[in-house]
Amino acid sequence: MRRIIAGLAALTLVVAGAGCGSGDSGGDTGGGGVDKVKVGIIPIVDVAPLYLGQQKGFFTSRKIELTMESGQGGAAIVPGVVSGQFQFGFSNMTSLLIAQTKNVPVKVVANGVASTGQAGKDFGGVAVRKDSPITKAADLAGKKIAVNTLKNIGDTTVRESVRKAGGDPGGITFVEMPFANMPAALQAGQVDAAWVVEPSLSAVTAAGGRVVAWNYVDAAPDLTVAAYFASTKLIADDADLVKRFTDAMNESLTYAGAHPDEVRAVLGTYTKIDPAVRASLTLPKWPTTINRASVETLAKLGAQDGIFAGATPDLSKILP
Template sequence: MRARRLSLVVAAASALLFTAACGGGGTTSEETSAAPGAEETAGEAGADLTPLTVGVIPIVDTAAIWLGVDEGIFEKYGLDVTLDVAQGGAAIAPAVVSGDYQFGFSNVVSLLIASSKGLPLQIVAPGNFSTGDTSADIGAVVAKPDSGIASPADLAGKTVAVNTLNNIGDVTVKEVVEKAGGDPESIQFVEMGFPEMPAAVAGGQVDAAWILEPFLTITKDQGAEVVTYNFAEVDPDMMIASYFTTQQYAQAEPEIVEAFTAAMSESLDFAADNPDAARAILSTYTEIDPAVQEKMVMPRFSSELSRDSLELLAGLSLKYGLVDQEVDLTALLP
């Protein structure tokens, strides 16, 4: 186990947890290089390991890669991985394109939007998925019990907080509202950080909030009720986020990309097979309250890329005006 090395980034990651989300900007760097010697093929004392920097966000969604580094999985494939903590996915994509990072993590709607604007990105591995459970997922829309909002249709005409406008939160909320017979275009979305949402809902600054774990559990503990688990309602197999590189890097370094994809896939499978370890690794890079960490819902981890999910989100992004034309998924997928 390499938890001691991971602890080198706890301070930076913890400070950023409460501003980190699917969007955002700014980057800070701390090294979390994997320890040498996982297998003889990786070289003695770290020799022959290829150094890589991966841009990540210190949230529950990235638990698999932190676990993979901790378990020495990347070393097994000849990679010396540094996890560089960014405040959000919006800061990661430009850093990957510029070459500061070789790989990055972002929600897939952000990648679809970036690809539609001409950024030459390529998905190499899944990040995390919805649990598919419409009664317990990692994200939900919540409101006060006395708000009069009992179903997604009731969100029409209301103010709903999201962490980033025109992204995976509001596009999936709009879809569940339309499916329920409400007018999605009448919703007034308000951009707000996840940490501020519990108080905003309780104090009536917004009618409802779309919120992710661990803040979902915190908000529910404060008395808010779930209106809809929008990810699971839209697509029970929704691929929420992915790891990506640039098309140029994939063409120039196919063996490194193949090794990273294989290591990431094994890390995702390990996280799926060892849910207690995936939950426990959060303590090394976040400051989630132990009681909240114990009972909050974790995302589903899987090594299987879902083109169907990507196509659905691409269609919703076009439907609700996040992109101007159909996204070329053949360019975005390996």
């Protein structure tokens, strides 16, 4: 669970180089017309459908041979997709909106993961220690809160939780750290609260911690959190490959949503999540349709909180 967008400003160099034809336009074609495709991912619960789809043959039936590579979050995955290192990548929507405002030539090709839309039953939230005086979202005003990446989907949605509860988010101090480090930091009192996602969320609650804000739920109904994307060059040069990947991804998302036990099992093939935690953690939703209204909300929140450096995201250039 690594940084998702830290250092995205460095993409300016990648964009400049992208016009020079670096990287292949599509996957390498193996014997029998099979495309060898690399997907840049972060090895977290969110990408379980991709691994499950690979296991079930949804990609091989469409002549795609998948290889997943872990990137250092969006800061590595986005430029990796632009350069051709990866044919497809996974990133949260706010990171992709930031990329779009910097004119990075990428576009969403399939949905990734969504909030459950249910307070009390989501895969991410703002948690505090069991002995914390903080009991509700409004109490987070003026506090020190851990997020995995500054100026991204975490702090913008946390601020919205505070606003909706009648608090002032202006005085919040956000501290950047990996999700995996947050349970210990919270327990040690290094931060007042932490925005955690599964399985770190389960680790916090197992230690007696309490969730005081469900920030994805507060931000927008059925929030689209992340998506799979490709470079605009690949989309233009190999539309057939992109369509096959999208179709396979949609089948994978649908299958994952209908087979939670198989999702929990496949998590054991690419993460080190304890089996007992895998059995009980809250899974996200995996719809095939992107909730455009929720992405518009993320764009508005990001603009309100100044993470787009004065630019306005153009959703028509990033969403399919």
